[in-house]
Amino acid sequence: MILFEFRLAYDRFLLDAGTKHMAFYESLREAILSGQLPYGTRLPSSRSLAAMYGVSRGVVTEAYDMLYSEGYVTARKGSGTFTAYRPPDSGPIRHAAAKSSPVKNVIAESSAASPNRDGFSFAGTAWARRLLATHETEGRTVGEERGQLFSAGLTDERLFPTAEWKSCMYAEVRQSGTAKLAKDNPTEGDFQLRSKIASELRRERGIVASPEHIVLTNGSMQAVGILCQLLVEPGISVVLENPCYRGFKRAVSAAGGAVVSASVDEQGIVPRHWDSSLLFVTPSRQFPTGAVLSHQRRTALLHWAAERGALIVEDDYDSEFRYGGRPVEPLKSLDRQERVVYIGTFSKTMFSGLRIGYAVLPPWLSEPFRRAKSLFEPSTAGLTEQGALSRFMGSGGYGRHLRRMRRHYGRRLAALQQGLRRLPGGMFSFVPANSGLHQYVAWKGEQDSYSAFLNACLSEGLGWSDGAGNWHDKPLESGGTFGFGHLTEDEISAGMQRIRAIAHKLGL
Amino acid sequence: MILFEFRLAYDRFLLDAGTKHMAFYESLREAILSGQLPYGTRLPSSRSLAAMYGVSRGVVTEAYDMLYSEGYVTARKGSGTFTAYRPPDSGPIRHAAAKSSPVKNVIAESSAASPNRDGFSFAGTAWARRLLATHETEGRTVGEERGQLFSAGLTDERLFPTAEWKSCMYAEVRQSGTAKLAKDNPTEGDFQLRSKIASELRRERGIVASPEHIVLTNGSMQAVGILCQLLVEPGISVVLENPCYRGFKRAVSAAGGAVVSASVDEQGIVPRHWDSSLLFVTPSRQFPTGAVLSHQRRTALLHWAAERGALIVEDDYDSEFRYGGRPVEPLKSLDRQERVVYIGTFSKTMFSGLRIGYAVLPPWLSEPFRRAKSLFEPSTAGLTEQGALSRFMGSGGYGRHLRRMRRHYGRRLAALQQGLRRLPGGMFSFVPANSGLHQYVAWKGEQDSYSAFLNACLSEGLGWSDGAGNWHDKPLESGGTFGFGHLTEDEISAGMQRIRAIAHKLGL
Structure with a gap:
């Protein structure tokens, strides 16, 4: 039987595909596409293939059906199933050795279009080059990683009326006829x-x-x-x-x-x-x-x-x-x-x-x-x-949520400001915010001592979002923003107390 | 009582806002913002305002609470509620007569930035001008309006496994903790x-x-x-x-x-x-x-x-x-x-x-x-x-859906092609598609007769998507695409029969 001069990669695909019929489908398809089962090859009957692999006949039938519906095989009445796929002419592209990427980040690096055989002629647009020239981490700042207690920009999902929101989502899905x-x-x-x-x-x-x-x-x-x-x-x-x-x-x-x-x-x-x-x-x-x-x-x-x-x-x-x-x-x-x-x-x-x-x-x-x-x-x-x-x-849910969050966030901000006031006097100046979800603080001392303090806090997970990236050139002042919306008053107080301990340890 | 030297626009806002407390809130807010209730004005007690308007005291209290939480009023213990908003200085902007839009579609029309007092200095970017220079209706073609039977690009939502999909959506919402x-x-x-x-x-x-x-x-x-x-x-x-x-x-x-x-x-x-x-x-x-x-x-x-x-x-x-x-x-x-x-x-x-x-x-x-x-x-x-x-x-639902739709769409395409073959021979040529959701046809006769035919079909809701907009300049041939995915075989046959009748009437 000419068919099994090659090994059907059934076992490999079974591991990958998980189901027997998919493994048959994929291994046969690969054999057809690769030319190992050339155009017109007669496949074994589903009964005999099933027997060979010790599976039920239905498993093979399902795989054959899938191949049929996708045109890889044809069924001729009474005479069986035949492969129906002709691979393309083997041009140079097809057999070219896979190359590793010739130009990584070509857009960022080159500045003019210069076609050549091995590379790409794309320098990218001026827009693309400018976009990519911005620093890799632009958009993320020190302290913005989620691990830091006072990261800015977070809200408290624990206080979000999840059930009420979900029922709006459910209603929307239900009515999305x-x-x-x-x-x-x-x-x-x-x-x-x-x-x-x-x-x-x-x-x-x-x-x-x-x-x-x-x-x-x-x-x-x-x-x-x-x-x-x-x-x-x-x-x-x-x-x-x-x-x-x-x-x-x-x-x-x-x-x-x-x-x-x-x-x-x-x-x-x-x-x-x-x-x-x-x-x-x-x-x-x-x-x-x-x-x-x-x-x-x-x-x-x-x-x-x-x-x-x-x-x-x-x-x-x-x-x-x-x-x-x-x-x-x-x-x-x-x-x-x-x-x-x-x-x-x-x-x-x-x-x-x-x-x-x-x-x-x-x-x-x-x-x-x-x-x-x-x-x-x-x-x-x-x-x-x-x-x-x-x-x-x-439904009024949004308005209720907003009013409720105003009360919560207001108290949390007060807790944060109290904590900041208890830090050593020479460290931060801040104008007490009375809105929003972060409190800005400016460092009163040297840049070096700020960095040391921030790093010490970061290393204990007590960091805030540093503001250096918000300036156009060199920052005019060191400082950053403390987020508080995602923290309870107790969490805020405890965190600020730990920050105070760090400040004391650094002799600030 | 100085407060009611002006009319509180309660009635107007009641019509608009729907609830009594919102009407009080909005009418008072407007009065405060407009300067009719200047900074420091003592508002009537909630009891007396409620009595004046024949509403319950809670209605007024809720409005006052909202104003308070937003900072429009302050409450001084024992002495009542006072407005806390100072309007901005009345500069020329504030009192300038509202102008009608000085430059409609300025971006599309002008080509260079030329600041002047009355207009805008924006010509828009070259990108914007090119984008807006494309024809208004670019993106829509004749026959694409949903009213036309054979509009291309549609699928059959009746065959979509909506319940199965919704349960995926529900599960996703449920688990979106x-x-x-x-x-x-x-x-x-x-x-x-x-x-x-x-x-x-x-x-x-x-x-x-x-x-x-x-x-x-x-x-x-x-x-x-x-x-x-x-x-x-x-x-x-x-x-x-x-x-x-x-x-x-x-x-x-x-x-x-x-x-x-x-x-x-x-x-x-x-x-x-x-x-x-x-x-x-x-x-x-x-x-x-x-x-x-x-x-x-x-x-x-x-x-x-x-x-x-x-x-x-x-x-x-x-x-x-x-x-x-x-x-x-x-x-x-x-x-x-x-x-x-x-x-x-x-x-x-x-x-x-x-x-x-x-x-x-x-x-x-x-x-x-x-x-x-x-x-x-x-x-x-x-x-x-x-x-x-x-x-x-x-879950395999997508694969099942695809296989099912292949069977349905395949039959529908066959029905459409049968209908097209029964049109008078000199009209359309087409290479029978064996995939996708539309069948392309090319008009064999004159542009004029094509337009007449298409318009006659459009006027009876039997239009298809004309292809003229797909060409870069003047179309090399008249023609278009018949969508069929959204129609049953019977709907397709009936529609094609009616188109045939139109062809006969036009003597094609």
Whole structure:
């Protein structure tokens, strides 16, 4: 029997595939594709193959059926099963020795396209080279790894009303009938959710925007990326706070924008007559310092934008959590001249894995933005979560959750501030935050002693998120942000006490 | 009492907000923000305000609590509730008359940045202008609107194992514990799903790729967009089939690529020594014609890529549905020199709203690709669907569904082809497809008579997807694609019979 001049790799595939019929299927398929069972070979009957391997006939039949349905074999009535696959001509490509990757990270390394036989002609675009030139770890900072107690940016999933959220998800899945599954959904995202966001913004932030000018994004960073791609040409000046959120830096740098560094004090960004047409700013709570922009400065920024014909991108990343003090109006609510894009996110108010952010756009920019998003995502992703969030907001669950978290986070922040106050006096200065999910601290001593202290804390898992990466060049001051949202008051107190012990040990 | 020198807009907000406490909250908040209740105004006691409006005291208390928690009012022990908000200085912005949008679609219209007082200095990037210059309706074609019987690109949601899928979704939601919610998930997507895709590709397509070189995307278009952004610099030549998928055209045009038009015959793309470093191709089933690329041509394309140092992007959009004939190997499975990116999608095998596609990348390109995606989506979106799909594949449900759909779609395609054969002989020519979800037809007569026929069919809801938009310039032939996946054999037969009647009426 010519068939078994070769070994069927049944045993190997059985280990890999787990089921007998898959092992038959895969070993036969490999034999067919490799040419070991040439076109027209008659396969043994399922009965005899089954007998040979000591399996039931049904196992072989199922494998033959799969091969048949995929065209690898044909069945001729009464005469059996024949292989039906002709391998391609054996050209040089096919038999070329597998090469190891000729150019690793070619895009980052080379700067001009230069075709040659062995390599690739791709230098990548200027955009790609700029993107990849940013440091490997850009986006991660010291202390941001999850192991550190005071890592910033975390929320407390223990307090999240998981059961209530899950029931929204269940309801959404239940009602996602077949008709909804098959539908292409709009680039800009679920209309109901956009409407709920519009209401929430009107009520909570004084922003009047219709849902049609709101575009949902996969987290707020997608909005930043798209805006840079639409608006930042290489060489264009873009004003960024210093320090600032590193996502801004990455997107602006990738686009080739020339960063104009705007200084920040305890009242937030200091307005200037920047020679620029684009500003990214965090007025409600400067990132990372937490400074709240005064109304005078808000007005000044809008003035500048009006005079320059500039656009202001206002990132309101966590100001839903305000524990006291005067509420501040977003720039967007004061914007009468369509000069402000407002960016928000549910990563902090809900949870990080949700990936729902949004941009509130001036009317003239909303269609360009929508079309830019549609190039990458013609139909919105994450529809289940969008629908569930809409339900959660509609039922009042979201509002209840927010109010509850405000109380919890407020107490936790107080605990953290108390702990910071008990550290040796010469170490940190800080303006007590009264909103958000982190407290910024500035180091009063030498850079060296800061590094020693931070490293000592990191090594015991008591680290915080160092702020060095938020500065454009050399940091003007050492410092960082303590996250507290994910910790109970007791955990915070205990952690700060241990940090105090470290400070004492280092003689600070 | 000074407070009620103004009218509280309670009634208006009651209509809008729906609940009494929200109406009090919003009307008071508006009054505070607008300056009608200046800083320090003492609000009436909750008891007296409740009495004034004939509501329970709890209603007013809840509104006061909300205002308090947001900092609009303060409570001084024993002396009542006071407004705590100072409006910003009334600068020119605040009181400027609302202007209508000064420049609609400024990005599309202007081509250079020219700041002026009234307008915006944004011309948008060259990318934005190119993107927006594509026709408004690009992405939609005649007959693609859902109303048309033979619209292409649809699948049959009635045959989708909805209950089985929902139980995967439920299981995923159930197990998405709070820990998972709070997690940042990797840009490249769920690891389990990427592993399952790797196995599936190895088994079904002969592609050997490890999960680390697979990146999940929000539909396959995100992969196309990212690749263009990484690799297509303005003026760079990019080879596209003619006709081709319009998503390629849009992404390449936005990047400023110079399209090199590659002709297509009944064996697919005709290989040439293109002076280019990038080719987008649909070898398994040329889009839209459905031609299957011969092995000789596959080898020739890889040869060309090897000689040129070029990259081939292979889009395998629906070849999972093969109803007979010889299985063909993807270019990626023949790629020994890391010159092929393979793009796949679950939009056809699952359903369109799922938004899960993927790219299998050469090792040297996978990290640049991942980082480019991460600029827009640091953490993956659509995690619930990814997890559920991984379960669906793991349980064997996906494979069963595919095999079942192959049988159904195969019969439906046969019914469609029978219907097409019964149309008057001089109308359409077509090479019978034996895979995929649409049948391409070419018009044998005059353009005018084609248009008349298509319009007559469209007006009766019997339209198909016209292919004109798939050509780079003027179409070389009239024709289009008939979708059949979403229709039963009876629906197909009845529809084709009605089309035949229209043909007769038009004297074709």
